[in-house]
Amino acid sequence: MKKQKSSQNPNIDKNLIDNSNKILTTNDGVPIHDNNNTLKAGNRGPSLQQDHIYFDKLMHFDRERIPERVVHARGSAAHGFFEATADVSEYTSAKFLKKGTVTPVFTRFSTVAGFKGSTDLARDVRGFSVKFYTEEGNYDLVGNNIPVFFIQDAMNFPDLVHAVKPEPNNEMPQAASAHDTFWDFISLMPESAHMIMWVMSDRAIPRSLRMMEGFGVHTFKFVNKDGKGTFVKFHWRPKLGTHSVAWNEAQKISGFNSDFHRQDLWEAIEEGNYPQWDLGVQLIPEEDELKYSFDILDPTKIIPEELIPLKIIGTMTLNRNPENFFAENEQSAFDPGRVVPGIDFSNDPLLQGRIFSYMDTQNYRLGGPNFHELPINRPLNGKHNNQKDGFGKVDILKGAVSYFPNSKMDGCPYQAMLRGEQGFESHKEKIKAEKVRERSDSFADHFSQATLFFNSQSPEEQDHIINALSFELSKVKEAKIRERVLAILNQIEGKLAKKVGDNLGLTPPKELDELTLKFARQNHPNYPIKPKKQEVKKSEALSMKVKDGEGTIETRKVAFLIDEGASKSSVDKMKSALEKEGASAVMIASKVGKLTFDDGSTTEIQHSYLTEASVCYDAFFTPEGKHVKDLAKNPDYIHFLNEGYRHCKAISFAKGAEELAKKAFIEKDAAVIFESKDDLHNDFIAAMKKHRLWEREKPRKVPA
Numbered sequence: 001m002k003k004q005k006s007s008q009n010p011n012i013d014k015n016l017i018d019n020s021n022k023i024l025t026t027n028d029g030v031p032i033h034d035n036n037n038t039l040k041a042g043n044r045g046p047s048l049q050q051d052h053i054y055f056d057k058l059m060h061f062d063r064e065r066i067p068e069r070v071v072h073a074r075g076s077a078a079h080g081f082f083e084a085t086a087d088v089s090e091y092t093s094a095k096f097l098k099k100g101t102v103t104p105v106f107t108r109f110s111t112v113a114g115f116k117g118s119t120d121l122a123r124d125v126r127g128f129s130v131k132f133y134t135e136e137g138n139y140d141l142v143g144n145n146i147p148v149f150f151i152q153d154a155m156n157f158p159d160l161v162h163a164v165k166p167e168p169n170n171e172m173p174q175a176a177s178a179h180d181t182f183w184d185f186i187s188l189m190p191e192s193a194h195m196i197m198w199v200m201s202d203r204a205i206p207r208s209l210r211m212m213e214g215f216g217v218h219t220f221k222f223v224n225k226d227g228k229g230t231f232v233k234f235h236w237r238p239k240l241g242t243h244s245v246a247w248n249e250a251q252k253i254s255g256f257n258s259d260f261h262r263q264d265l266w267e268a269i270e271e272g273n274y275p276q277w278d279l280g281v282q283l284i285p286e287e288d289e290l291k292y293s294f295d296i297l298d299p300t301k302i303i304p305e306e307l308i309p310l311k312i313i314g315t316m317t318l319n320r321n322p323e324n325f326f327a328e329n330e331q332s333a334f335d336p337g338r339v340v341p342g343i344d345f346s347n348d349p350l351l352q353g354r355i356f357s358y359m360d361t362q363n364y365r366l367g368g369p370n371f372h373e374l375p376i377n378r379p380l381n382g383k384h385n386n387q388k389d390g391f392g393k394v395d396i397l398k399g400a401v402s403y404f405p406n407s408k409m410d411g412c413p414y415q416a417m418l419r420g421e422q423g424f425e426s427h428k429e430k431i432k433a434e435k436v437r438e439r440s441d442s443f444a445d446h447f448s449q450a451t452l453f454f455n456s457q458s459p460e461e462q463d464h465i466i467n468a469l470s471f472e473l474s475k476v477k478e479a480k481i482r483e484r485v486l487a488i489l490n491q492i493e494g495k496l497a498k499k500v501g502d503n504l505g506l507t508p509p510k511e512l513d514e515l516t517l518k519f520a521r522q523n524h525p526n527y528p529i530k531p532k533k534q535e536v537k538k539s540e541a542l543s544m545k546v547k548d549g550e551g552t553i554e555t556r557k558v559a560f561l562i563d564e565g566a567s568k569s570s571v572d573k574m575k576s577a578l579e580k581e582g583a584s585a586v587m588i589a590s591k592v593g594k595l596t597f598d599d600g601s602t603t604e605i606q607h608s609y610l611t612e613a614s615v616c617y618d619a620f621f622t623p624e625g626k627h628v629k630d631l632a633k634n635p636d637y638i639h640f641l642n643e644g645y646r647h648c649k650a651i652s653f654a655k656g657a658e659e660l661a662k663k664a665f666i667e668k669d670a671a672v673i674f675e676s677k678d679d680l681h682n683d684f685i686a687a688m689k690k691h692r693l694w695e696r697e698k699p700r701k702v703p704a
């Protein structure tokens with residue numbers, strides 16, 4: 001990947017402190033002579049109350065933890081920039097979207113349910129938050145890697161989160177939805193059916209944060225300079241494609257390297273492999289608001305791309321790791337309520353609720369109302385208002401005036417309209433309504449798009465959904481909950497419900513459970529309501545299967561499985577073929593330290609079969625050489641390779657190494673490449689481009 005020009009956030013650079021070659025001081029800057037001993041009455045006596053230097057150190061330590069985010073606690077983030085590449089002035093006046101404009105960004109990816117120290121590979125939604133430091137203030141696009149959500153109204157959010165988090169009596173399980181309270185909630189909320197299909201699909205176990213899509217989820221509004229509104233949905237498309245791991249693999253990665261995603265993002269940026277995403281929009285004219293079989297305000301619905309195609313309007317590049325995890329990642333505050341001129345909210349009732357929650361929680365989490373002044377949150381264009389006080393105030397605002405209107409400071413800071421300038425204006429909208437606590441029946445079709453998603457998956461992807469549901473529901477202890485979920489699955493797709501039912505030893509009920517209906521009827525008294533005819537029955541964009549002729553192996557990691565006496569030229573030829581395509585080779589041998597090749601040259605081995613696991617690699621190559629006979633007797637090598645085969649990865653053997661395939665119970669298929677039969681380098685690269693040969697699971701009947 002070619003290196004990009006960097007556009008940094010000057011607020012970060014301005015606040016960097018470099019301790020090298022500096023004398024150690026207290027927090028007041030007093031130089032410290034001895035940092036090892038507390039002040040005592042005699043060198044074996046009690047410590048003294050007057051030891052201000054010790055108190056200064058301990059008082060800070062005692063207060064080093066702040067509350068973790070109530071959701072999305074575990075996250076990884078990076079700096080970068082966004083470049084607008086299309087003319088969208090017809091739709092929005094947002095200056096950062098003007099073609100050619102480059103805007104610094106800070107992007108944070110996260111899991112939702114797990115605590116801050118939990119595994120990266122949990123089956124979960126991933127957060128995808130981008131803070132654009134625009135010339136008109138900060139704009140936060142706080143999205144997920146799944147385009148729909150579990151619930152339709154913000155009132156249900158605390159309940160959803162309480163249900164999925166570890167159960168409150170014993171705080172188990174960690175970072176997992178496979179437990180009773182989550183599925184109990186889901187079984188009573190048929191509006192979650194569509195989201196459940198996505199969360200049980202491989203989308204919930206990404207291969208890398210760099211290989212997942214992002215979505216704004218809600219419908220927002222673009223507003224142009226004449227005040228005309230256009231509904232808009234946001235999509236981030238990764239340049240590396242959208243890929244996942246297998247569930248069995250995810251569980252093992254959690255054991256071998258629970259920082260797998262975090263490390264992958266960090267290393268890619270350090271190595272100059274800057275991840276990139278295109279920003280796409282779906283634009284819906286205001287007059288089409290009610291045109292579709294679904295309600296565009298309902299966050300449990302997508303707009304199929306067959307109906308409204310994506311228009312690519314820019315590209316984001318992440319090119320700089322944080323300097324300090326706490327100061328940047330932990331203290332960052334993303335908020336969907338932060339919009340800039342040219343962007344506004346729709347009336348999506350989930351979005352409307354979010355507008356309150358983030359600022360509220362950040363006031364608590366970051367210790368008061370001045371968190372906007374932290375370097376990571378500070379707007380680049382400066383902020384000017386009369387808010388001079390509060391915990392942790394950094395800015396020193398001059399003058400006696402802290403009110404508006406004022407005459408003493410010539411009315412400053414002044415309101416844009418008073419000087420004929422343009423500030424943020426909410427989009428004008430006529431509302432004629434009664435004040436009610438109700439839900440529109442246009443939100444009542446809970447299953448059509450769940451069916452659309454399931455039917456748009458490849459057979460292997462469908463199997464993965466069935467296996468995931470079977471896994472999760474097998475962990476549910478209460479039979480009644482399983483049955484209620486099966487009834488919901490039966491409304492989505494009969495085959496799906498039957499297969500999951502078979503795995504649980506249950507026959508899916510035909511109708512929704514009485515309790516499920518009772519709750520649904522609180523929102524829709526005539527539930528179930530006959531859905532409108534769907535415009536689209538199958539959507540290619542919903543499947544992650546790599547299409548023929550597409551795919552890349554850029555930044556993929558290939559394990560070269562070697563030992564003493566491996567052929568140097570066999571290693572070098574494959575390495576250079578892979579590197580030409582942007583992939584990298586990692587040598588793995590029986591032990592770390594010096595290894596000698598057949599030509600007498602040596603290399604330093606960093607990884608052994610004991611310290612590494614196949615699940616952390618994308619593909620495998622065994623070169624030719626004298627090492628083959630040792631590998632044939634090495635159970636760690638055999639296991640390594642067999643596991644890679646089980647996870648449907650590309651595997652290649654140089655001439656003379658073919659016999660090792662048999663030892664590892666590997667049969668020839670489209671992603672098992674033998675130098676003696678195939679075009680070793682090109683066929684191996686072509687197989688890797690497909691990401692996985694999921695079809696391999698079928699004959700082996702392996703639950704993935």
Ligand code: HEM
Pocket residue numbers: 068069070071072075108109110126127128129142143144149153154155157215216217218332333334350351353354357358361362365
């Ligand atoms: C009513 C519904 C929702 C409520 C009340 C809510 C509330 C919250 C809260 C309180 C946080 C913690 C923020 C912090 O401590 O800084 C959070 C984080 C987050 N939420 Fe939501 N959320 C809702 C729905 C959603 C939806 C639909 C999405 C995706 C479109 C989403 C994406 C995120 C992300 C990505 C974060 C992490 C932000 C970060 O990286 O710091 N949330 N949410």
